[in-house]
Amino acid sequence: MTPQRLRTWVWIHKWSSLVCTAFMLLLCLTGLPLIFSHEIHHLLGGEIETPNIAHQGPNASMDDLLGAAQSLYPKLVPQYMFRDEDEPLQWTVRLGATPTDQTQLQNVVLDARTAQVLGQPPANEGFLYVMFKLHVDLFAGLPGMLFLGLMGLLLVLAIISGIVLYAPFMRKLAFGEIRHTRGEKLKRLDIHNFIGIVTLSWALVVGLTGVINTWSELLVKYWQFDQMTQMVAPYKHLPPPTQFASLQQSLQVAERTEPAMQLGFIAFPGTPYTSEHHYGIFMRGDTPLTKRLFKPVLVDAQTAQLTDSRDLPWYLVALLVSQPLHFGDYGGMALKWIWAVLDVLTIVVLWTGLKLWWKKRHQYVPDVSTRIALSEAY
Template identity: 30%
Template sequence: MEIHDHNMMQENMYHKAFDYSSVWDYAETGADTILNKYPDKVVRAVSVQPEEGRMLYRVQDKYSKKLVDARLSMGGEQIAFYPDTAALQNWHREDVKSQFIAQFMHEMHVLHMYMGFGKGGMIFLGFMCLLSFISVVSGMFIYGPFMKKNRFGKIDNRTSSAKWFGWHKFLGIATAAWAALLCFSGVMIVIFSLGYGSYISSAKAEAAKNMSAQVTADNIGLPAAISFINQQFSKDYILSVDMPDKKLNHSRYVFYMTPAKDRPTEFMGQLVFVGADAQGNMQYYTKELPVYLSAAAASLDLHVHNHDTLALKIIWAILDIITIVVIIAGFAGWWKRAAKVNNTSAKSNFSAEVLSNQNIWLMPVWIFGLSVAGMVLPLYGAAGNMEGSAAWTAAFVLCFWQWFRKKQQ
């Protein structure tokens, strides 16, 4: 995000922030502004990013026969509208300092999400996250037996392979809770993405079956539909809305609603279909979200929304680097495993006594607890960001202190 913001032209970076309630007051203004400038376009969907002060309009050529379905669709073109200045910005052609950096960051995003292979790539990455989660958890289970005579933080220097494995175990435990939660949330994101697509399909089918064919949105405008939905769902926010389309939603508005809170899960919304009969009486139909989808969506926060500050981003970058070292150390240790680990001429780092489970697990448990706090606390606002940063700092200090103390012995 910092690279993206640094690459943006300064005049495009700062706009007045809105909340989810007030930003929708400008929905029709934004649509009119876009259609006045691009009379050959038609608006298919509207979504909002109020914290950034913008509304995103998915548009399509007026006479195009290509179906552009739902706000999460990759089809169509998006135009950003900024209510504070009435400015328009093609969302896929931002004014940037370097097109190369912008394209590079986009490609990295696509690789991270889909490996460039769409849904198949996302499923593959989810499977790899599952394998990684199993690897981390199983590594924690076998950690104890390997540490019967070697205290946490003590690196066995008797052979090259033992040294690599020592670092692998030490740094692996230091990052275990973070890596496990990150991998688990990655799996849940894939489950959410696949399940949410299924939910959208079933909700549309049920709406078509349960709503009268005469209930359409042909005779109501977007502001009236927004006002109606706000009255019916006063405790919810509107994330986005699909415009009426005969083929896609039987000429009804499709609203994506989420419970009102400080930081809504912007990727998910409960579908609400809105139309009116010939007399202008407004009606709606909705399908409840499955419980498992709400649980899976909560994992998004652990993966995306708990490192918003620069300090936390630096901490996560350090954790990424340490994890890479853990992987390299594991490979290097196995590569050198043929070395004689019982070389009596080498200095022994082993403790004379067999350690108890309490001695083996005391420090790791403290680090696990601080790591979980560092993952969860930032989800609770500015104070949580500071507390989370403090928890991560304490975990790092504890690891360094233990390693330094054992090195001196």
Template identity: 30%
Template sequence: MTLKTKAFRFFYKAHIYLGLFVAVHFIFLSISGSILLFKEEVEGSVHETVAVPAEQTSMSYSTLLSDVLKKFPGERPLAVFKDDEHENIVNVRLGMNDSKMFRGARKLMFDSRTGAELNAEAGKSSFMDWMLKLHREFFLGSYGKMYVGFIGLLYFFVMLSGFFIYGNFAKKVAFGEVRIKSPRHWFSDMHRYIGIGVFAWGLIIGATGFFLGISSTLIKVYQYQELKEINQQYKDIHGDNDHAHNASVLDQVIKTSGQALPNAKVDYIAMPDTQFSPPNHFLVVMVGNTPQTERMTQLVVVDAATGTQGEVRELPWYMKITLASEPLHFGNYGGLFLKIVWLGFSIFSLLLPIFGLVIWYKRKKATQVKGVSMETRKLSDSLLFKNRFAIPLVLFVVTAVMIIGAFILGGTFAMASGYILLIPLILTGAVVLRGKRGKS
């Protein structure tokens, strides 16, 4: 037995048994994920504020946070950051009872133009929250989140093994040829063709789902490694002075961060001496201010006593991947257009575990039947795919629309995902050129 044959048997068996394990999980994840794609549209714009003059500028962050601390005395400011979807919304996190931990923190939301407090819970859907808990953790808390991440990793492997298996069948059958003499053969061929169509998308979903599932663990790794090093570096500066409640220098911190990274903008400010910042120093997360650099993240450490002396640090690679995983996983960085594309891929991928379960069930029954005639195994042109170029043509149209949409939306991040999804088109084109009709 050659090494190639052994590898094929390994991937074939692994694909079957791991696929059966992943199948039921993925059905729930695919359905819940498809619904969550439109979470924002279902809940609507929940942060509507009163109209303000066009010339109205944002109020000082220092003033805003000072007012908040007067309203909630005894609570520790943990973070200040802008809302992802609404430019004029500022979020504030407060540690109750002077806690440094973000878990259980008070969540506040303000209009940056007027300083008016907004209702962070307004418009939220209990149904969507239920779906999110199902999709993210199967209602099992932090352990469930890691379990879902493990399912994502297995799904990634199942897609890879399926691609390896597909290469063996592609040598015998012209692409677009589906056997209709037997329901089991029809389901098998459709399973393979749909699988190759959503292959690249499936790898993205599996990999990003894995990183999101273990994100809490990665954050702990960051805390105990990178953040511990930062804390050691700055722990003795300014002695034991408590600058955690120093809101007056917040505007200067923003200015200093901008000077440290002129081509970036402030995305998130961790206040001094919290779970995610060193003693007596702000930790500012900066992102690029252009569509091409908006997902590039860097850190600036700023002195809390003076608001100066910024030092630029890089996030570790695993944190960068984790931060990029959420928009890629949910397709929520390209507006409604990309969400619809993601929904299409999600629906087609949902057929894979369903067809896989049918194949497994019918295969068990088929093994009990002997002497299958050559006529049964004869390949026939599918009623659905009489033209063997039909599927490549559909993939070409979908991919072309995605790439055009990516250019319209702008941003290297959007275009990169469009080009990644071009992979199935290239692969299927190669299969068409090399395809051979099976022997009758």
């Protein structure tokens, strides 16, 4: 590699790292508790216990569950109905002032067997909510998500340029060698390089999947414009329904349409995942991979007749697959601890890189050799 090309890579690594470092530190720090969100939620007393009762006969119908939630908040409309994989006997109904409202949300947790109200956990408050919003959009909505996506792309660029620079810079050192006796600066530089190269695969995966996640709202909007528009085309000029068919009957239609799948969640008319005229009943598989891949079944909310059912397009499949890779929540507690350790190591890489730049910023660097060019990155 020529000195000029090397200096170009040095410049790319230096400035892509510096621009994104503060935000990447924030994302690593907020991402750490999110890895253990379920466990933290339990420690904070946020879990709702399922009553240990003897129950015979069928579970409550979806209409009974929905009715129990709406009876508590008659002025609100249902938005979604879902359940936690770890709590199969609980259903949560989320309600808001309008189908798209995000400011007056209410969650109602119900016993799937009896439709008894078990609790009403807050929707937009608490420690984990603050961590999640900082991690996802900096409390700035879509602009915040896109900004963090740009920072993620800079992180990927910093990692790639770091890989390019690693070989020529470390060619005279054994892999993993830390020069403890050559001063604090070289020791910090070696730690930065070693941990960076060890964690680069994980950092690339998390960085790229994080960028994909920041595009989630845009991808969903494109899906609405593209496939959803085609699926509901016959309803384009019809007024929204004022009377609604049985939710339980609509679910049975979806189950007959996709008999090899199980219910994932329900989107009510007017929400972003369906139309004003349909229950969006999202079915999923039961394997570790397919349970994260949904297939929408649109059922007419007034007649309970099937309208359409299509596989999700590739870009939404990529989004759904990227989410567990990003948060490390698909392999149990062991994988969570691995993700946490790698997260902490990434914080060390970012912090040591920042300190190296801070110590170097006022020093004069002669512009005469490849070795000097390499040192400018740090």
